[in-house]
Amino acid sequence: MSRRRDPVERADQQSTDLYDVSTWEPRSPLDRAAYAIYSGISYGLRAIVLLVALVITLALLVQPGILVAEQPLLGVFFGLSIVPAALLAAFIWYTDITTGEPLRLLVATFVLAVLFATFAAVVNSLTRPWFEVIPVIGTALFFFLIVGPVEEAVKLLAVRVFAYRSETFDAVIDGAVYGAVAGLGFAAIENAIYIASTVAEAEVGIFTAATGIATVRALVGPGHVIYSAIAGYYLGLAKFNPQYAGPLVVKGLLVASIVHATYNTTVGFVPDVLVAFYPISPEFAFIGYVILFDLAIGYYLYRKIVRYRRTYASIRDDSGTPPEPESTEFDPPSR
Known part of the structure; x- marks a missing residue:
């Protein structure tokens, strides 16, 4: 999307210095100070959000950590519980017919999904009592109004923070890949918390309790990958359709949230x-x-993935130069 210009700038033909008239760039010490303050606030808020997420995550992982220290075998159940979800995420990654995604961004998305999942845990815990008092439909309302939208939003946020901004996010299908990885990260911490709490409260042996809940969580994990991959696909569409970026992101979240809530219900x-x-x-x-x-x-x-792959294979430009995505309102301002 081309930058909007003031009438003075449009009429000038680039022959006049329009600094502080209709254009601006950091020149004076005050300009640079303003720019530095803004950057500090922007990055500072991001750092605060990540720090809060890290603190909540560590707090939620205290119980699983203690149990694993006492019963190392429990760590095996944590790992096994995400195997189906990991295989599904790997398959979606494999279907990416365009350029491969760098490992650092895949890992960063996974870790951010683990951290941001704790925000969903807090919101779910705080709001659940409000819906429990509603007869008959309270649980369904909780799933459709809180669980589905919040969990899918935090998973998409994990993609949005770093991967989406990267130049390697250069195809619509990349959104599905990063969305799947975010779903895997979310499933990993959710499984650990569920398994740990179930084992801690169980009156049977650890092996019996862990086997049962790990099996259940292994079945649930792929759903998280699928839902967030759908939302991620629409995030990819948004990046390459800047004029409709907002509605596309909302559409992806609506589809993922409704499907997620329908399953839970x-x-x-x-x-x-x-x-x-x-x-x-x-x-x-x-x-x-x-x-x-x-x-x-x-x-x-x-x-959706197959249709993208077929279209890419039939009409792609073999020049080897990938198309440059346009800027959207979700992108940081160019410097």
């Missing part, structure tokens, strides 16, 4: 309905429903 009763009508065990009904739900939503994402 239906998984609580659909397996019971299946058990009531079919001679199957509750465990089999739960596993079957989660897999079918993820396959259905995953197919939605897969179709």
